[in-house]
Amino acid sequence: AQSVTQPDIHITVSEGASLELRCNYSYGATPYLFWYVQSPGQGLQLLLKYFSGDTLVQGIKGFEAEFKRSQSSFNLRKPSVHWSDAAEYFCAVGTRNAGNMLTFGGGTRLMVKP
């Protein structure tokens, strides 16, 4: 069965600083990988996804993520964080079967210091 681990429960960065959120997955086949963001009172919004091809994927709001098969990782990055990026971030892996189930990590709560 697939699983996702986000080692950092909370991260605090200063506004303007760079950000990297870690995600490690376990899946027996080539994974489909996603990053979602959840702001307070909001649903889950897709930031970016990886299916195949270029291992560096660009997303919305200036985010990018890099798929590293050798490390089973899909870390999310942003070069300069804005206060509005404060939210909870979820990494997820998708399966290839008919159910299209997503398996989520536990999430990383990002706080941004002024």
Place this chain on the structure above:
Amino acid sequence: EPEVTQTPSHQVTQMGQEVILRCVPISNHLYFYWYRQILGQKVEFLVSFYNNEISEKSEIFDDQFSVERPDGSNFTLKIRSTKLEDSAMYFCASSERQGTTDTQYFGPGTRLTVL
């Protein structure tokens, strides 16, 4: 931009009561999902639904749960006899096509509180 909507935003019920959570998926989407997130825990898959049938369900989705597409726009999750441990945020999602390359769009969630 089209979005998934869910009602109510917050539902409070007594243990043993039936609840129905409602979702309106994006209009041209054909695949529908329910997930839940117990406070402080991971978002967990419950069920996926296509062509009026369940495609896949998790171990959580036992006989007290059911899903239905009662008309062309709504997608519902029914919990027949709620338990305290059913208290969670329930998210509905939809996607245009089947297949893991397609994006699932999530609604804002319904917070269910069972007393």
